[in-house]
Amino acid sequence: MQEMRTEPTYAIGEFAAKVGLSAPTIRYYEREDLLKSHREANGRRYFTDTDVNWVRFLLHLKGTGMSIQDLKQYVEWRAQGDETIPNRLTLLKETRNDFMEKYREVQHHLQILNDKINWYQNKEAGKTTSTEPFAEYLKRIGHSE
Amino acid sequence: MQEMRTEPTYAIGEFAAKVGLSAPTIRYYEREDLLKSHREANGRRYFTDTDVNWVRFLLHLKGTGMSIQDLKQYVEWRAQGDETIPNRLTLLKETRNDFMEKYREVQHHLQILNDKINWYQNKEAGKTTSTEPFAEYLKRIGHSE
DNA sequence: TGTTGACTTAAAGTCCACTTTAAGATGTAA
DNA sequence: TTACATCTTAAAGTGGACTTTAAGTCAACA
Numbered sequence: 001m002q003e004m005r006t007e008p009t010y011a012i013g014e015f016a017a018k019v020g021l022s023a024p025t026i027r028y029y030e031r032e033d034l035l036k037s038h039r040e041a042n043g044r045r046y047f048t049d050t051d052v053n054w055v056r057f058l059l060h061l062k063g064t065g066m067s068i069q070d071l072k073q074y075v076e077w078r079a080q081g082d083e084t085i086p087n088r089l090t091l092l093k094e095t096r097n098d099f100m101e102k103y104r105e106v107q108h109h110l111q112i113l114n115d116k117i118n119w120y121q122n123k124e125a126g127k128t129t130s131t132e133p134f135a136e137y138l139k140r141i142g143h144s145e
Numbered sequence: 146m147q148e149m150r151t152e153p154t155y156a157i158g159e160f161a162a163k164v165g166l167s168a169p170t171i172r173y174y175e176r177e178d179l180l181k182s183h184r185e186a187n188g189r190r191y192f193t194d195t196d197v198n199w200v201r202f203l204l205h206l207k208g209t210g211m212s213i214q215d216l217k218q219y220v221e222w223r224a225q226g227d228e229t230i231p232n233r234l235t236l237l238k239e240t241r242n243d244f245m246e247k248y249r250e251v252q253h254h255l256q257i258l259n260d261k262i263n264w265y266q267n268k269e270a271g272k273t274t275s276t277e278p279f280a281e282y283l284k285r286i287g288h289s290e
Numbered sequence: 291t292g293t294t295g296a297c298t299t300a301a302a303g304t305c306c307a308c309t310t311t312a313a314g315a316t317g318t319a320a
Numbered sequence: 321t322t323a324c325a326t327c328t329t330a331a332a333g334t335g336g337a338c339t340t341t342a343a344g345t346c347a348a349c350a
Binding site for chain 1: 296298
Binding site for chain 2: 307308310316317
């Protein structure tokens with residue numbers, strides 16, 4: 001009794017929905033060589049769960065700030081084999097460094113946003129001298145610049 | 146003995162440098178009504194430290210994800226007086242909500258990036274079966290999706 | 291079998307946030 | 321006074337990452 005397991009395949013629309021992109025974006029990524037599709041006899045693309053994982057991984061990298069160009073470079077090196085691992089590591093570490101810098105910056109931006117929200121809320125609650133400027137408020141609670 | 150203190154003023158180039166933008170960007174922001182400049186008799190713009198603080202504040206808001214359009218709305222409400230404080234608070238809180246959502250997303254992206262860097266490093270150090278796929282590695286160390 | 295929806299391609303269009311260009315006026319240093 | 325930097329404007333251009341259009345093929349269902 002033999003069990004037949006066939007890997008599920010997805011047409012471009014279903015695939016796009018699965019990874020949270022649009023079908024045109026999938027075609028665009030393919031043109032940019034970020035991913036390869038398989039074709040049915042009739043010329044239509046199909047994708048597998050491996051492709052789903054691949055695109056999801058790409059989107060994680062993209063989400064850390066890598067541009068399409070960065071991703072292309074990464075994919076190109078990947079295709080060249082293990083001797084490009086040092087290159088890939090360098091690229092990923094640079095990505096992480098850039099990310100961490102921006103991360104610290106946005107935390108500061110968030111701090112100021114929170115301060116401003118609190119300032120408005122205090123102002124509405126009458127807890128602040130109605131004329132105290134925001135800059136003064138920031139000094140008073142210990143946030144500057 | 147009277148001390149004469151004159152507020153320092155900055156020409157557009159100096160001002161732009163002070164806030165980390167280009168002079169054309171300052172003019173662009175002015176066109177978009179995000180800031181107002183003062184003019185010398187000869188028609189040239191000048192700016193004060195108050196303007197410096199204002200632009201820096203705008204850049205903090207922008208850094209949390211507010212678009213130029215959002216900022217315009219904020220500035221417009223601000224000009225309309227205290228009765229628009231609820232509107233402003235709503236806008237800032239929405240900004241914060243959007244920010245926090247993206248913040249959590251990028252933390253996840255960073256996690257995957259770190260995992261991949263570690264995976265490459267282990268691979269280079271021979272600490273991982275040379276054929277173990279990244280997906281398996283993620284499962285093994287407890288990160289999925 | 292007809293019609294609706296999903297697919298195919300190449301090329302053009304869009305959005306955002308600037309940036310660059312062009313042509314000219316004015317300020318500053320040698 | 322001669323350079324040269326810096327300023328002025330309006331308008332056009334740019335880059336990145338898609339998105340939309342147009343014209344056509346193919347599939348799935350009533």
